[in-house]
Amino acid sequence: MMRSMYAGVSGLQNHQTKMDVIGNNIANVNTNGFKKSRVLFQDTLYQTMRGGSSPTDARGGTNPMGVGLGMQVASIDQIHTPAPAQSTGKTTDMAVDGNGYFIVEDGNERYYTRAGGFDFDRNGNLVTTADGFKVQGWNADENWNIDTVAPPEDIDIQDLRSVEPRATTEMTFTGNLDSTLRAINEGEDENFVFQPDQEGSVIFNNENSVVTSKEMYNSLGDEEIVYFRFYKFDGGDDGITWGCQVSLDPDFGDIDDVDELNPSNESDTITELPFDQDTGKLPVGTSATLKIQDDNEIDFGNDDDVREIEIDFSDLTQYNSSSTAWAEHQDGYTSGDLTSFDVGADGSVLGVYDNGEIRNLARVALANFQNPTGLQQEGNNLYQVTNNSGDANIGAPADQGMGSIMPGSLEMSNVDLSEEFTDMIVTQRGFQANSRLITTSDEMLQELTNLKR
Structure with missing residues (x-):
């Protein structure tokens, strides 16, 4: 009973x-x-x-x-x-789409959470808005590289709120040079668009040259404009090649003789572009080193120059099409201050500076576990590792089976x-x-x- x-x-x-x-x-x-x-x-x-008893010859077995x-x-x-994500419109709010937990630290204590309500404090640390715990990830080094193999650390963008100017060291050209452009030669008939003027100096116009320009920067962030003039030159037995004349002067100065434009003469301000006449392409790696002297004189080979700019021409083509050659990239910039930031699906924190530069400032780390249900609940949406959860497998979002980041969102219950x-x-x-x-x-x-x- x-x-x-x-x-x-x-x-x-x-x-x-x-x-x-x-x-x-x-x-x-x-x-x-x-x-x-x-x-x-x-x-x-x-x-x-x-x-229970076993059966015998005389009687059957009985159950217990x-x-x-x-x-x-x-x-x-x-x-x-996983739970659905709710859009908040706040850039630093993050939700994990898939597996993984954010890593946060309070002093020496490490916790894991799916609640991605984050913000930057006044010291530039990415922290949880509820408790101020520091979010873990990887920060960019002085060359803007992020090493996700290294142990994660506090995300801190304090030293990246501004960028120092960077002198231009590289420039890349792309586009096409019209193969139908007439070559410049000495002694052309008077009906040809290229003719010497009355004093014998060379005249260029839109029909026998392609002119473009690109900004570049010195170490103080001062902007300079460099001009490029492309023209075709009959090299005789060597076939038809192109020359590229470079100058800080939009008028390129005076050219007194056609021979001065011949790239084979190794002029200080002219480099040779040997297009393949069958494919219309340049050899892989076609480039030239531009030299900028203290007095802003420019050439392709003076050993006393203080600045060098490596110019890559290898993407240029020579087809029967309009000329579109232009310098699509140069790596210099002036100083800038951080104006805004964004978060990518891979957890990258992208900083936008008022000089137009966009840089990876940091990357959020995620942790995964063999047995997430073995995590110890600590309250405040936090978990800690236990013997049965397994150690944390730390990696970058969208890598190693980790989920991706949904910025501007929070995971719901x-x-x-x-x-x-x-x-x-x-x-x-x-x-x-x-x-x-x-x-x-x-x-x-x-x-x-x-x-x-």
């Missing part, structure tokens, strides 16, 4: 535990990054009344008999299924209210049934005590 009462007591206690878990899930239905829990029950010890002593909680499991309300009803009925069990057992005891009357 008393066994049924105590079984009912265990049922009441453990159904109350399940209701507590359901209540916690429902309370956190709007908690960003929250992962719900579930309760599993199991029966408890049995009082054996008769053991036992009376259960109630039930108990088998486990309270965390359900780490994975609590399903319909499921929780259904479990609540079932739990309530279970609690009610166990309470009736205790009441009925009490009534049976009451009948026993009334037997003496």
